[in-house]
Amino acid sequence: MISKSKYLIALFAALFLLLLGIQAYFMYKTYQVKEREIYRIVHEKITNYTDNLEDLGGIKNKTDDSIQKILINYHDKKISKKEFLKYFKKNRKDNEACLNNYVDNTFKKGGYKIAIKIEYISIVYLPDGSHLIDRPLVLYETTNKVTNPRISSTGTWETTSTSSAKNGKPGRNDSFLVKSNTGFEILNIKSIIFKELALLTVCCIAILASVLLLYIFTVRNLARQQKQVEVLHTVVDNISHEFKTPIATLKIASKALKKEWNPDTLPLIDRQISRLENLMLQLHKDETAGEVLSVKPEDWSFFVQDLAFTYPETNFELISQVSEELPFDKNLMETLLKNLGENSVKYGASQIKINISDSSQHLKIEVSDNGCGIEKKELNSIFEKFYRIQSNNIHNTKGLGLGLYFVKKIVSKYDGSINVSSLPKAETTFKISIPYEN
Secondary structure, eight states: OHHHHHHHHHHHHHHHHHHHHHHHHHHHHHHHHHHHHHHHHHHHHHHHHHHHHHHHHHHHHHHHHHHHHHHHHHTTTTSOOHHHHHHHHHHHHHHHHHHHHHHHHHHHTTTEEEEEEEEEEEETTTTTTEEEESSSSSEESSSOOOOOOOEEEEEEEEEEEEEEOOBBBOOOEOOOOOOOOEEETTTHHHHHHHHHTHHHHHHHHHHHHHHHHHHHHHHHHHHHHHHHHHHHHHHHHHHHHHHHHHHHHHHHHHHHHHHOOTHHHHHHHHHHHHHHHHHHTTTTTTOOOOOEEEEEEEHHHHHHHHHHHTTTTTTEEEEEEOOOOEEHHHHHHHHHHHHHHHHHHHTTEEEEEEEEEEEEEEEEEEEEOOOOOOOOGTTTTTSSSTTTTTTTSSSSSOOOOOHHHHHHHHHHTTTTTTEEEEEEETTEEEEEEEOOOO
16 A cells, blocks of 8 residues: 555656646747747837838938948048048937937837847948948947847848049949848846736646645545554554453353352453453543553552463463552553563463562563573564564464564553563563653
């Protein structure tokens, strides 16, 4: 069940990551589509204006030959490079204000921050193929500077002027090949797209979070139910194991009464009936508010007497140095002591010594026997649930491997410790120490 749950968790994790990847992929594609759409709309709005603006101050204006003259004079070295650039700088200042106003008025409502730059990237004098500029010459640029133009449009055209012959000098044909480039960028494109996709993003995150929370809730609920089932199984195992001893003792007592009267038999029967009743109460804890009985000094003797009566072929020797009532559940202490005794009988012990003492607010229980012993490699496993030492389990008293498991549970309940030492085919000793407060 647990291993199957691990596979299901791994499968869900893989599917959830796949779903997350698909969602991220579609969000990325949606972002790209939205980005192209915004750039297309903005591009359409500014293209016509920038073309007209270039005509106003550029050499594409066929009705004004002032720029043509500037180019010819610069080529003929009649003006310096500084004067040549100064002309375009003055022309840029005169028209950039119009460009900024147009951009602000057109895209202010949409919250767009637009950067535009128009420049000549090449001016070639065709008759001799000489280049008039060695770097791009900016015609117009908005206040917001272009850093990474997302859309650029390039234009190429030729302009020609012809002069007639004068003073015996032949006429000349001046032709220029001009390449211009217009680039623009939406500086806050990411924030604009994220705002427009905010609702879609929130919905995707909400769906993924809902699936994850639903799965976590389901797994936690299943784990809680599985834990309840395990607790139920533990209770049933415990009760079924505990029923064996009083039932066997009652059977022996019944046979003894049939043979002869013994005044010690009736108290034994009463103790076993009381034990059966307490076991039944454990199945109905919600219906009863039974008081937990503490263990009295004489109870230790009764526990061992019952063991000796149940297993008459085994010699039980008790040394008890406890002289006061201790704050431990009587039923749990009886279970602990009898499970240890039965375990010794189960593995062939004929002599069992039980030493119980009380010192420094610690209850100490030592049970030693002369049974077949336990191999060293088995010592770390004997307290596991349902564990049985198969090679030595050859005696008439069989079990489910629950006795020592419940001993360990009881000791752990009181924050105690348990140590085992054994010599194969010789002896085994269990030492238990349980702290308590007066």
